[in-house]
Amino acid sequence: MSAPPDPQPLYLDHAATSPPRREVLEAVWPYLTRVTANPSSAHAAGREAREALEQAREVVAGVLGARPGEVVFTGGGTEADNLAVTGIARAAPRGRHVVVSAVEHPAVLETALALRAEGFRVDVVGVDGDGVLDLEALRRTVTGGTTLVSVMYANNEVGTVQPLAEVAEVCRDRGVPLHTDAVQAAGSLPLDVDALGVDALSASAHKFGGLRGAGFLHVRGALALEPVLHGGGQERGRRSGTVDVASAVGTAVALHLAEAAREEESRRLAGLRDRLVAGVLAAVPGARLTGHPVRRLPHHASFCFPGVGGETVLAELEALGVTCSSGSACAAGSEDASHVLLACGLDADTARTAVRLTLGRTTTEEDVERVVDLVPRAVGLARA
Numbered sequence: 291m292s293a294p295p296d297p298q299p300l301y302l303d304h305a306a307t308s309p310p311r312r313e314v315l316e317a318v319w320p321y322l323t324r325v326t327a328n329p330s331s332a333h334a335a336g337r338e339a340r341e342a343l344e345q346a347r348e349v350v351a352g353v354l355g356a357r358p359g360e361v362v363f364t365g366g367g368t369e370a371d372n373l374a375v376t377g378i379a380r381a382a383p384r385g386r387h388v389v390v391s392a393v394e395h396p397a398v399l400e401t402a403l404a405l406r407a408e409g410f411r412v413d414v415v416g417v418d419g420d421g422v423l424d425l426e427a428l429r430r431t432v433t434g435g436t437t438l439v440s441v442m443y444a445n446n447e448v449g450t451v452q453p454l455a456e457v458a459e460v461c462r463d464r465g466v467p468l469h470t471d472a473v474q475a476a477g478s479l480p481l482d483v484d485a486l487g488v489d490a491l492s493a494s495a496h497k498f499g500g501l502r503g504a505g506f507l508h509v510r511g512a513l514a515l516e517p518v519l520h521g522g523g524q525e526r527g528r529r530s531g532t533v534d535v536a537s538a539v540g541t542a543v544a545l546h547l548a549e550a551a552r553e554e555e556s557r558r559l560a561g562l563r564d565r566l567v568a569g570v571l572a573a574v575p576g577a578r579l580t581g582h583p584v585r586r587l588p589h590h591a592s593f594c595f596p597g598v599g600g601e602t603v604l605a606e607l608e609a610l611g612v613t614c615s616s617g618s619a620c621a622a623g624s625e626d627a628s629h630v631l632l633a634c635g636l637d638a639d640t641a642r643t644a645v646r647l648t649l650g651r652t653t654t655e656e657d658v659e660r661v662v663d664l665v666p667r668a669v670g671l672a673r674a
Contacts, residue, residue, distance in 0.1 A: 300657050302614045304497075304589060304650035305446055305474060310540070311499035317543040318501065321536035329535055330524060339535045346535075346542035353549045354491065354508050355482040362507045362525045363538045367473040367494030370507040371397035373518050373529065374469045374490045378438050379405055381514035382467075385435040386410045391423050391442065391452070392633035398440050398471050399629075410437070419635045420582040421450035429460055436466045443475035443486075447630040447646065448581030449590030451479065458487025467513055473497055473505075477548035478556055478587050489513050493545075495537070499651070500544035504537035551651075559649050560588035562658045566647060567591050569662030574669050580631060580644065589649040594636065598672040600644045606668035607645075612661060614647045 321342060327335035329343045344358065351358040364370040375398055379388055390402045392414050402412050413431050416424050423441060432439055439461050444451045454470060461468040469490040472481060477498030483491055490513065495504040509515050509528070521530030548555075570593060571577050578594045595603060600616040607614060631641035647661065 299611045299613055300661060302612060302647045302649060302653070302657075302661065304653075305449075305587075305646060305648035306615055307496045307502065308499055308650050309652075310496070310501055311544055311547060313547060314500055314540045314544050318536040318540040321539055325535070329533055330522065343533055343535050343538050346538040349542035349546050350506055351508075353481055353545050355484050356508055357511060359526065360508050360511050362509060362528050363533055363541070364505045364507055364529060365534075366503055366505040367395075367471070367492055367497070368397040369518075370492035370494070370505045371395065371471050371473075372401050373507055373515070374492055374509070375401045375438065375440055376405065376518055377515040377528070378467060378469065378490060378509075378513065379410060380408075381516040382437040383514070385437040387413070387433070387436045389413045389415060389428070389431050389436055389439045391440075392416050393421055393423075393445050393447075393450075393630045394440065394442055395446060395471055395473065398442065398469075402440065417450075417633050420585075421445055421448045421580075421630065421634050422582055422585070423452050423457065425453065425456050425460070428457065432460055432464055432466055434464050434466075436464065438467055438469060440469040440471065442471040442473075443479060443491075444472075444587050444590075445581065445630060446474045447628055447644070448592050448634065449474075449586035449648075450581040451475070451585045451587065453585075454486050454488065462487065467510075474587060474590075476545070477552065478559075478589060480552075481549070483508055483510070495541040495544055498544050498548040501537050501540045504534065504541050506541060555651060556588040559653070562649055562653060562655065563588060563591050565655075566649075566658050566662060569658075570665050573662065573666040577669075578640075580634065580636075587648075589653075590646075591648070592644065592646040594631075594640050594643045595645065595669050595672075596640050596643055598669060599642055602672040603643075603645050603668050606671045607664065610664045610668055612664055612668075614645060616644050616646060 327339045329339040347358045347361045350361050415427050441457050467489040470488045473494045476493040489510045491508040496502040519530045580592045627638040627641035
């Protein structure tokens with residue numbers, strides 16, 4: 291009798307990227323093969339492409355509770371963040387003061403710090419041990435002369451969801467625009483920009499089932515935005531370059547589907563996440579959950595395993611058929627301790643033991659039970 295086949299590898303790195311939905315691939319195919327004209331062209335083929343682009347913009351705007359003209363399609367979350375921080379700061383009629391949190395993605399943090407070369411003062415507000423923004427420090431830091439505040443909706447490394455409503459109140463009281471990096475939140479948390487109280491919001495399509503290299507930036511209509519890319523003046527002069535209609539269509543389809551299933555899917559994933567967290571903490575001596583225990587993304591579980599390098603645990607897990615990461619995919623392979631974990635108060639040695647397990651729409655109960663069994667084995671092998 292032949293041996294049973296090896297189980298399929300488990301993909302638990304959805305915070306890094308999720309596979310595109312089949313519906314997205316089907317939706318974009320005509321715009322890769324038949325409707326291929328430049329949407330800025332005046333001829334009939336161009337008008338057909340333009341119509342598809344504007345329909346995609348309307349779908350995205352509908353999910354955000356915004357006007358279609360407030361949506362700018364970009365080449366991903368990093369470009370959207372760069373355009374928001376740099377574009378709003380440079381165009382601001384007053385002040386040269388930018389405030390960000392200490393746990394921002396480098397697409398925001400490094401962009402803000404780069405503004406110092408242009409004469410901006412940049413203040414970085416700290417967080418507590420769970421990665422939650424220090425609101426009192428924010429209130430002390432933001433003034434009526436502040437140019438921009440940027441605080442992410444949810445953290446990519448530890449999963450903590452920030453108190454955006456309170457942040458928005460601080461900004462509103464002082465008349466300061468608020469940008470949020472919603473790259474990790476999109477598809478998992480509500481995105482209505484009025485309810486959130488934000489003036490600008492960035493997202494990346496491949497986090498919620500769209501294509502890689504696609505994203506968007508919402509900018510409230512009255513807010514000035516200086517372009518970072520100059521050229522033909524596409525996207526109402528805010529982002530020059532021929533717009534990728536296929537990517538925009540795919541983004542709209544993916545966002546619509548994610549939003550339609552968001553509440554039910556978030557409940558399902560939160561249950562799986564809680565089972566995973568409880569199982570790992572119970573089975574691995576010394577294991578530590580990072581991020582807020584309750585105010586966290588429904589699909590996100592992140593741990594530190596003191597005494598063993600996170601990369602070593604990842605290698606053991608991969609050998610056992612589990613694909614995951616130690617934190618931000620953008621920093622994969624770096625020997626530096628995570629700036630997010632350091633900001634949460636962890637020492638550098640403990641921060642280097644981080645492992646992140648993030649679930650997705652393909653994750654099942656059986657997958658979680660299997661991982662709960664394999665993580666202690668992997669940590670044990672690494673420690674040995």
